[in-house]
Amino acid sequence: MNEAVRMERDTFGEIAVPADRLWGAQTERSLQNFRISTEKQSPELIHALAIVKRAAAAVNQSLGVLADDKAHAIIAAADEIIAGKHPREFPLAVWQTGSGTQTNMNLNEVIANRASELMGGERGEARKVHPNDDVNRGQSSNDVFPTAMHIAAAYAIVNHLLPALRTLRATLDAKSKAFADIVKIGRTHLQDATPLTLGQEFSGYVAQLDQGIRHVESALPHLYELALGGTAVGTGLNAHPAFAVRVADEIGRLTKLPFVTAPSKFEVMAAADALVFAHGALKTVAASLMKIANDVRWLASGPRCGLGELSIPENEPGSSIMPGKVNPTQSEAVTMLCCQVFGNDVAVNVGGASGNFELNVFRPMIAHNVLQSVRLLADGAQSFNDHCAVGIEPNRSRIDLLLNESLMLVTALNPHIGYDKSAQIAKKAHKEGTTLKAAALALGYLTEAEFDAWVRPEQMIGTR
Structure with a gap:
């Protein structure tokens, strides 16, 4: 059975479009010309593009250049898309023109x-609204797409990533306080080191997340600068002189985020530095999460033949x-997604560095990777919090056993008998x-009373 079609036209001529679809000729050509892989433009980006089109229509109306x-x-059509309607109307691949022109036209059509x-009209050639002259009025793909990238990235960071990181941070901070009096052996180079408290160990994780949150927040001001109004090459050709400032204000109103028009449209269109910088912060968060997740799974290793200092939820x-085996699956998921973020960072860096003259043409790839990284980190942090971190508990008996067996407690003797004699004690104990x-006592370097007074793990942990 043949699919019903309608004929639409662009500057290349007529093309058949499925009759039940809202897209038009340029979207259909892109579907035919870029049958590459399975990655599609993300819902976050489509949502942001719809916000751009809504804001542009409202501003153009207020300026008297749109009926x-x-x-x-x-505005009503854009609102439907913003509300999540018509998801099947945006089928285009990430791997298309580097300016995102086809996706911009997909939204326009x-x-x-x-x-x-x-x-009260119809879709197709007899439509009452023109995709270029009306929906795209005062705009170019060259300023629309980078604007949508900034909106999507900033919105996802503020509304998804930062709340998830703050939730995990609060959980780990509560654990740090709860574990404040549990003295355990430290480890450096995967070898026994001097003692600290489990609370101190967890306080390091909290501080990592504090720094990561600050790094991500520091990337937002540049993302809040929008290209819209620059049109083709940054000069603003064919846009109303007041359009850029007013449309940024309108986007800010719609998103409740402090968007402004970029002071240099040439910078924000020719480069992708804001997103490169932002992804650097995302990479840093990934490095922190990978460290935390790895520590947790190592400390929970066992249950009988590993370190076994922590118990984590059995999900x-x-x-x-192997019957009865339970694995640290949340840690494994987090470490995998962090690897993906590291790879995405390389792609974003290369794409950001590869713009030529007045336009960066790696934008769909950059957007795909940045938004995927934000989504992975947000979902990963929330999942790790909900299914692992909240249920972490100390194994006190195992912690005490390993603490008291450690040879590195000998470090407490350094101020009393010196490094060399302390080293001899440790080597003799290890060898024998x-x-x-x-x-x-066998070496005769101190008395039993002196040893008991000087080697006290709880006094080796500094200021708590």
Whole structure:
């Protein structure tokens, strides 16, 4: 059975478009010309583009360059997309023109056809709203797409990533306080070191997240600068002189974020430095999360033959062959997604560095990777919090056993008998499989009373 089609036209001529679809000729050509992989433009980016089109219509109406009836219809159509309607109308691949022109036209065509229907007209060549002259008025793909990238990234960071990081930070901070009096052995180079408290160890994780949150927040001001109004090359050709400032204000009103018009449209269109910088902060957060997740799974290793200092929630069976096995799956998921963020950072860096003259043409790839990284980190932090961090508990008996067996407690003797004699005690105890006290007494370097007074782990942990 043949699919019903309608004929639409662009500057290349006629092309058949599925009759039940809202997109038009340029979207259909892109579908035919870029059958590459399965990655599609993200819902976050489509949402941001719809915000751009809504804001532009409202401002153009207020400036008297767009008829009221068309503006109202465009705004209504854009609102439907913002509300999550028509998701099947945005099928284009990430791997397309580097300016995102086809995706911009996808939005223009869908909104034009839907606006025409809302005005009592039809979709297709007889529509009442033109995708270029009306929906794209005063705009170019070259300023629309980078604007949408900034909106999508900033919105996702503020509304998803930062809340998730703050939630995890609060959980780990509560654990740090709860574990403040649990003295354990420290480890450096994967070898025994001097003691600290479990609370101090967790306080390091809290500080990492504090720094990561600050790093991400520091990237927002540049993301709040919008290219819209620069049109083709940054000069603002064909846009009303007041358009840039007013449309940034309108986008800020719609998103409740402090967007402003970029002071240099040439910078924000020719480069992608704001997103490169932002992704650097995302990479840093990924490095922190990977460290935290790795520490937790190592400290929870066992249950009988590992470090076993922590117990973590048992969420699901861990093996298809070993009965009763439970794995640190949340840590594994987090470490994998952090690897993906590291890879995304390389792609964003290369794309950001590869713009030529007045336009960066790696934008769909940069947007895809930045938004994926934000989504992975936000979801990963929340999942790790909900299914692992909140349930972390100390294994006191195991912690005490390992603490008292450590040879590095000998460090407490340095101020009393010197480094060399302390080292001899540690080596003798290790070689002969005895305790530090037995080795110290055998060497005659101190008395039992002196050892008991000087080697006290709880006094080796500094200021708490």
